[in-house]
Amino acid sequence: MPSIRLNRFLLTLSVIGLLLYSAISFLYSRGTEPELPTDNPAITKKQAADSALAFLKERYRVHQADTYVVYQSKKERSGYLQKENLISAYLSAYNERYPIDYYEVSAKEGSTGRRFTVDINYMNSAVIGWREQSGSTGEAPMNAGKADTLAKVEMRQQGLDPADFAPVERASTEDRAAGQTTRYYEKQSQPLGEAKLQLQFDFDGTQLTGYTAGFSLPASYTAWLEKQDASASRMTWVSLGFSLIMTLAAIFYVIRYRKAMRFSRGLLLTAIYLLIYIGNNFNMYPAFRSVSGDMEPNLAAWASIIIMNIVTVLMAISLYLALVAGEGLWRLKGQPKWPFWKERTFGHEVFYAMGRGYLLALFILGIQQVLFYAGAMRFDVWSVNDPTDSVLNMVKPQLFPTMAWVAAISEEATYRLLGVIFFKKLFRSNFIAVLLPSVIWAASHTQYPIYPVYTRLIEVTIIGIILGYVFLNYGFITALFAHACMDSILMGLSLFSLGGTFDWMIGLIYIVLPGLVGWGLAWLHGKRRPPFTRGEPPRLEGL
Structure with missing residues (x-):
């Protein structure tokens, strides 16, 4: 092993990063502004399913049903409360009865095929809403008088005063089968800014089939949110467009300089990327079910997995081209950025790249924490939970941190190894060559639910610039380890939130995994190749 x-x-940068991270964390802990609860579920998914089945047995005489549980969140409501500083009012008046985050239980009765959705408060197992997902009943819709009577009966059973609710007209966003009716009632007291509690009741021709509580958010907010999401979508498409241009450029360079290209370069990293990503697509099965809507959830989830695997293969091809072209172009330029296994200094350089990666990751995490805090304090930045990204919607949450290596391999290959040399050839400026791929990379991150979306563009661009100069000064392996260390720390910490001892242990393993990988590669190389000696200094010496 190298000394x-x-x-x-x-080392100084890492200390600065740690101090910044600690200081901002302290400031957050001293904050006086209330926050929406982010508590972990107090019940298991099995307990949520049992609660849903007990409810269905009592109300619909369903004695046996297949169930599936996913995590859900009222993202739009959460955003409105944060944007308008209404969290305190919501917590005191509504959160216990109408939580932002909850479990959604899908149930299918085996004998009849009837399907139900039951929403469960994941802190106390209470039923907070339900709906029978029925097709056409062949009956005439329920008359308004009877529907109003049944709705008021349900309000009383929910502990609500019908006199405080008035019927409202609202265009339904869902197609209703023949014989289905939906009515809405709005609470006249205790508004949250311009938002009011709104109850939705679904009926077939004879009975109440669904009850859901929500909030009527003001049109000004929903219009603002739509513009933000549209802006994020445009930036994502711009990023994809420029990434496609870079892939086409990689194809051109690979063909033009094919005699100088090493086509074995990148095969192993591409295989690792492909294996982890495809595994993650299957691991995301619950997340895909959570956005299935009224489609048959199992079919919708598997269709999404198949599509995602096809996209993953296409991205893997693009990654391989970036690795081959990027490495070859830097080598042709006389500035190799990625050592070969056969080089005697390979193990030494990987070991030190790992060490540099951890030091730089600590610095970047500190800078990121400052950017988040500045955004929250000065630019009213806020974020919402997204069920499609939550570890609560994964088959095995403990596998999630493996995606740190997918992000590190693909993004450092595309936006640093290839991106920097591509734009350097166009503009002959290191700064522009680092800046432009950083902006393109950042634009692809604006789909995360952080608002206003432009703040995410700024934050990730700054991190990209740091990684770009890391790449120029220390090479591809160091940039890859810095990225992998940073994401492994964040994703490992996300497992801590699950609360179990086993999850803590797995999270810690992921945090130290880049170190184990660097040490293991250096050890294995030392066993297979002649040892490095001081008389043969590596190109990139020291941490």
Whole structure:
């Protein structure tokens, strides 16, 4: 193993990063503004399913049904409360009865095929809403008088005063089968800004088939949110467009310089990327079910997995081209950025790249924390939980942090190894060559539910610039480890939130995994290749 020599500059940066991260965390803990609860579920998914089945047995005489549980969140409501500083009012008046986050239980009765959705408060197992997902009943819709009577009966059973609710007209966003009726009632007291509690009741020709509580959000907010999401979508498409241009450029360079290209480069990294990503697509089965809507959830989830696997294969091809073209172009330029296994210094450089990666990751995490805090304090930045990204909607949440390596491999190959040399050829400026791929990379991150969306563009661009200069000064392997260390720390910490001892242990393993990978590669190389000696200094010496 190589002896450890510390780079004082990077060590100083890491200390600065730790201090910044600790200081901002302290400021957050001292904050006086209330926050929406982010507690972990107090019940298991099995307990949620049992609660739903007990409810269906009592109300619909359903004695046996197949169930599936996913995590859901009222994202739009959460955003409105944060944007308008109404969290305190919501917590005191509504949160216990109408939580933002909850479990959604899908149930299918085996004997009849009837399907139900039951919403469960994941803190206390209470039923907070339900709906029978029926097709056409062949009956005439329920008359308004009877529907109004049944709705008021249900309000009383929910502990609500019908006199405080008035019927409202609202265009339904869902197609109703023949014989289906939906009515809405709005609470006249205790509004939250311009939002009011609104109850939805579904009926067939003879009975109440669904009850859901929501909030009528003001049109000004929903219009603002739609513009934000549209802006994020445009930036994502712009990023995809430029990424496609870079892939086409990679194809051109690979063909033009094919005699100088090493086509074995990148095969292993591409295989690792493909294996982890496809595994993650299957792991996301619950997340795909959570957005299935009224479609048959199992069919919708598997269709999404198939589509995602096809997209993953296409992205893997693009990644391979970026690795081959990027490495070849830098080598042709006389500035190799990625050592070969056969080089005697390979193990030494990987070991030190791992060390530099951890030091730089700590610095970047500190900078990121400052950017988040500045955004929250000065630019009213807020975020919402997204069920499609939550570890609560994964088959095995403990596998989620493996995606740190997918992000590190693909993004450092595309936006640093290839991106920097591509734009350097066009503009002959290191700064522009680092800046432009960083902006393109950042634009692809604006679909995360952080608002206003432009703040995410700024934050990720700054991180991209840092990684770009890391790449120029220390090479591809260091940039890859810095990215992998940063994401492994964040994703490992996300497992801590699950609360179990096993989850804590797995989270810690993921945090130290980049170190184990770097050490293991250096050890294996030392066993297979002649040892590195001081008389043969590596190109990138020291941490």
